[in-house]
Amino acid sequence: MRAGFDWDRFQRKPLVAILRGCATDAVPHLVKSLEDGGLTSLEFTFNDPVEAAVQVRLAREILGERGHVGAGTVTDLDRLRTALDAGASFIVTPCLNLSVVAECVARGVPVFPGVLSIHEIVAAQDRGVRCVKLFPADRVGPRFVSRVKEILPEMGIMPTGGVSLDTVAAWKRAGADALGVGTPLLDPALIAAGDWDGLRRRALAFVEEWSTA
Numbered sequence: 001m002r003a004g005f006d007w008d009r010f011q012r013k014p015l016v017a018i019l020r021g022c023a024t025d026a027v028p029h030l031v032k033s034l035e036d037g038g039l040t041s042l043e044f045t046f047n048d049p050v051e052a053a054v055q056v057r058l059a060r061e062i063l064g065e066r067g068h069v070g071a072g073t074v075t076d077l078d079r080l081r082t083a084l085d086a087g088a089s090f091i092v093t094p095c096l097n098l099s100v101v102a103e104c105v106a107r108g109v110p111v112f113p114g115v116l117s118i119h120e121i122v123a124a125q126d127r128g129v130r131c132v133k134l135f136p137a138d139r140v141g142p143r144f145v146s147r148v149k150e151i152l153p154e155m156g157i158m159p160t161g162g163v164s165l166d167t168v169a170a171w172k173r174a175g176a177d178a179l180g181v182g183t184p185l186l187d188p189a190l191i192a193a194g195d196w197d198g199l200r201r202r203a204l205a206f207v208e209e210w211s212t213a
Contacts, residue, residue: 004089005089005109005110006068007130010041010068010178011177011178013038013039013041013207013210014041014158014177014178014210015039015041015178015179015181015206015207016041016043016092016158016160016178016179016180016181017034017039017041017043017182017185017203018043018045018072018160018181018182018185019042019044019045019055019186020045020047020072020073021047021048022044022055022186022191024054024055026191027058027059027062028062029194029196030186030191030199031059031062032062033196033199033200033203034199034200034203035067036200036203037199037200037201037202037204037206037207038203038207039185039203039206039207040066040068041067041068042059042063042067042068042069042070043070043072043090044056044059044070044071044072044088045071045072045073046071046072046074046075046082046083047073049078049079049082049083050082052071052083053082053083053086054086056070056071056083056086056087056088057086060087068089068090069087069088069089070090070092071083071086071088071090072091072092072093072094073092073093073094074091074092074097074100075093075094075095075097075100076097076099076100077099077100077103080100080103084107088109089110090109090110090112091104091109091111091112092111092112092113092133092160092180093111093112093133094135095113095114095115096113096115096123097113098127101113101124101127101129102127105127105128105129110131111129112131112133112180113132113133114132114133114134114135114160115132115135116136116139116140118151121152121155121157122152125152125155130156131155131157131158131177131178132157132158133158133159133160134157134158135159135160135161136160136161136162137160137162137163137171138161138162139161142159142167142170142173145157145159145171145174145175145176146174146175148175149174156177157175157176157177157178158176158177158178158179158180159171159176159180160179160180160181160182161180161182163179163181163184164181164184165184165202165205165206165209168206168209168213169209169213172210172213173213185203185206186199187199187202
């Protein structure tokens with residue numbers, strides 16, 4: 001059973017922790033550390049759909065209704081079905097995959113498709129998308145977001161790719177509605193060392209930076 005997605009809760013703390021290639025036995029520690037640091041929107045990338053599906057189910061069991069567990073790198077309908085069967089409450093794609101977008105919209109599943117141009121953003125909006133993933137965001141920078149917001153203020157934008165603690169404030173001031181954060185948050189050295197409190201503090205730092213920007 002897929003958990004619902006609470007947009008109001010998401011918008012109060014719109015930071016998505018991107019977990020890519022993590023070991024399944026580390027998932028309970030990762031989820032707890034992130035939640036203790038204030039992050040409860042988690043994206044497990046489906047590079048390995050079988051393993052990622054297991055991780056989505058496990059994270060859902062741990063978080064329950066306290067957060068959102070989504071699937072990223074969903075590149076086709078097969079991966080989409082696997083993700084939804086595992087209980088993913090939202091879907092993220094690396095590009096504007098129209099078949100995945102259409103299926104998500106038809107099912108009422110929030111989808112954040114990857115875009116990198118005004119044309120793609122408008123195409124996503126026309127198909128019922130509420131918030132797009134700007135990827136790779138560091139290729140265009142915060143000024144691109146501010147320009148888009150001038151003409152499409154109602155369209156949600158979630159910069160992803162190259163987002164760091166040092167750039168959170170700049171993205172938010174530019175008008176970003178959410179942020180997707182991977183390695184700068186989920187420091188491989190902390191995870192390898194099992195430094196779960198260090199990860200909690202890192203999550204807390206991102207939350208505080210967003211809140212005070």
